[in-house]
Amino acid sequence: MMLIPQQSSENQKLSFTFPHGITLSIKREDQLHPTISGNKFRKLKYNLIAARQQGCNTLLTFGGAYSNHIAAVAAAGSEHGFKTIGMIRGEEIADKIQDNPTLKLAQAQGMQLHFVSRTDYRRKANSDFIEHLKQQFGEFYLIPEGGTNALAVQGCEEILTEQDKQDFDYICCAVGTGGTIAGMINASSKQQKILGFPALKGDFLAEEIKQWTTRTNWDLCLDYHFGGYAKTTPELLEFIQDFQTKTNIEIEPIYTGKMLFGILDLIERGYFPANSRILAIHTGGLQGNKGFNNI
Ligand SMILES: Cc1ncc(COP(=O)(O)O)c(C=O)c1O
Structure with missing residues (x-):
């Protein structure tokens, strides 16, 4: 090289x-x-302002087991006083949190982790799936996978x-x-x-x-x-x-x-x-x- x-x-x-x-x-x-490094800080900034303006104190988002986005949302929630829920791809990871630095840190920052099957995970942008999550968790501000909106x-x-x-x-x-x-x-x-x-x-x-x-x-x-x-x-x-x-x-x-x-x-x-x-x-x-x- x-x-x-x-x-x-x-x-x-x-x-x-x-x-x-x-x-x-x-x-x-x-x-x-x-802890909210690089583009994640930029991507979350106006979303956090919007969540606050809407009176929403819970952020829910999606990501893989090593996701920078999950790490950033957990850190941003902890710093700015939001509850955070992370929908993590792959049910098999549920009992491996201790081996996973991203998820361990996210959990330590107060993020509630929920592990979903790969089939359910594919429904992450479907309105009926999101509605179902609202019935399960109550009102939340949705940040899409990867944080792009x-x-x-x-x-x-x-x-x-x-x-x-x-x-x-x-x-x-x-x-x-x-x-x-x-x-x-x-x-x-x-x-x-x-x-x-x-x-x-x-x-x-x-x-x-x-x-x-x-x-x-x-x-x-x-x-x-x-x-x-x-x-x-x-x-x-x-x-x-x-x-x-x-x-x-x-x-x-x-x-x-x-x-x-x-x-x-x-x-x-x-x-x-x-x-x-x-x-x-x-x-x-x-x-x-x-x-x-x-x-
Ligand atoms: C470190 C890093 N760089 C670049 C990107 C790409 O950003 P985008 O998803 O907005 O294309 C991401 C995440 O998605 C990332 O975590």
């Missing part, structure tokens, strides 16, 4: 210089908040500062449900290009993103999913190790590792024109590393 060049630090971003005058800066959204996209519009809109030609981020990139697309200036690196296999994400934006200055780089969601290869893991050693920036294999591998690969392949100024968003997710190392 290619060498990571010397880093320099300015405007709280770390920058790396490459041949042909190309620069890569990393925006540390992962450092926004100790219109208010989450609004929150992600705040990731880019006015300075970022002038200082960079390309903005890169990892894509799961598409809410984070959609917010940044909406906020970007028209000469910028937003590049998304899906962590999942398949080409359905472009349609998801189009639900949240009418702008067209974006593209998805579909070749860096490494086999699909939460899948890795020895090459990816070696890259992550190498990157962390050389930069002192912790990343993880589900989202940010794949994005950074993709960006460096595209630089090497000559995708970016000379003098391109690239900004990569570090969207956090580092809590998942604890669980990942246990798998």
Whole structure:
């Protein structure tokens, strides 16, 4: 894998210089908040305000056993005085909470965990299923799996500062449900290009993103999913190790590792024109590393 060049630090971003005058800066959204890190903080902000305005003191959401979103909702609930309910995919996980750092921490922060079969989990957006959950748990504010809705996209519009809109030609981020990139697309200036690196296999994400934006200055780089969601290869893991050693920036294999591998690969392949100024968003997710190392 290619060498990571010397880093320099300015405007709280770390920058790396490459041949042909190309620069890569990393925006540390992962450092926004100790437990509600990166894009999760942005996605939850307006949802928590809306829940409070609606007089709702319980948040209910869905996620997998190692979900960054579940971890963030539990932390946000505990910090802001909401009861939280986590609907977790897979009944078989119910007796493995103690082996799972994400769920253990979520529970310690007061989240009530309920384990649902994979069949029921697929009904997570059906109104009759949600109604059934309301009968079971009482009134709640629903936050969808992955946290993406219109208010989450609004929150992600705040990731880019006015300075970022002038200082960079390309903005890169990892894509799961598409809410984070959609917010940044909406906020970007028209000469910028937003590049998304899906962590999942398949080409359905472009349609998801189009639900949240009418702008067209974006593209998805579909070749860096490494086999699909939460899948890795020895090459990816070696890259992550190498990157962390050389930069002192912790990343993880589900989202940010794949994005950074993709960006460096595209630089090497000559995708970016000379003098391109690239900004990569570090969207956090580092809590998942604890669980990942246990798998
Ligand atoms: C660390 C991290 N980065 C990026 C993403 C992708 O965000 P989105 O689902 O808004 O596309 C997620 C979660 O979904 C995440 O946990």
